[in-house]
Amino acid sequence: MIYESILEQLSTQSCKLTLQRRELLKILIRAKTPLAAREIYDRMLKKYPHMSFDTVYRNLNLLQDLHIVNRLDFQEGRSRYELNRSQDHHHHLVCLKCGGTWKLKACPLEGLNINNTVPEDFKVTTHRFEVFGYCRQCRKELST
Amino acid sequence: MIYESILEQLSTQSCKLTLQRRELLKILIRAKTPLAAREIYDRMLKKYPHMSFDTVYRNLNLLQDLHIVNRLDFQEGRSRYELNRSQDHHHHLVCLKCGGTWKLKACPLEGLNINNTVPEDFKVTTHRFEVFGYCRQCRKELST
């Protein structure tokens, strides 16, 4: 469903539906949490053992440009990627110990006073918001 | 004033007040915008031409641990650093074209519904919020 509609979108942009590209999409659709390029690459190697790492990056960048994928940064020294599901705009809660992530529905741009603080002549295109800390499990482990 | 109080703080932590460390602090205090490690290094080279890049990073990490410096990420492929001036908690507005930054006083954590969306058993330590787009000047240049 999502998969097919993305393939269609790619076709209309005259992008080829290569096996590698399809596999990358399937991995992102299956993912329960944002993945690092390295993690995606490792999963793809299982099906395509001769994959080039470069292919992962090229496709992630392409999908980003088409707004099919979001690039995220959780201060880990590398990016993570997630499918951009429309109607599911969200931000993240990130555990600094285990790297676990949870969705935050609250969005600062929906808050009241943002429009007062951003100058009118500044054209806003995107924003980021992340909350960091320690999840229940990791809190326990820290105190023992 | 700020400079002296930081030196004092460093002393009490039994950190040595090396010339390089002092110079790095002065650069951060002078800075009108968050600086990349590379930019800091370039400025330090003028005074200490034999500086090691490593020294910049080591000190930035130290100062970060002591909450004297904030590490920021503006999706540029490298971090930027700014002095953590207490009583001036803020976020940033970032121009995607020129890299210019402006302070945003609004903070999402002060908003209403955050406490409802973060689970109680999650220990929040930090957060990030950035707004990206194009500044007045760069908007003009894009449309011509």
Added chain:
DNA sequence: TCCCAAATCAGAATGTTTCTGATTTATATT
């Protein structure tokens, strides 16, 4: 002045991301 932990230096190493140039492939057309 002496001592030594802390800091620095120089250069190598690590890890992520991008580039290059040759080869392969998806797909539109015949």
Added chain:
DNA sequence: AATATAAATCAGAAACATTCTGATTTGGGA
């Protein structure tokens, strides 16, 4: 079904930020 070709892939190198290593120097207390 065969062909042409732009797009995509591969393999490896390169670029870049950041961290590490091991030898040397230095700030600051005794």
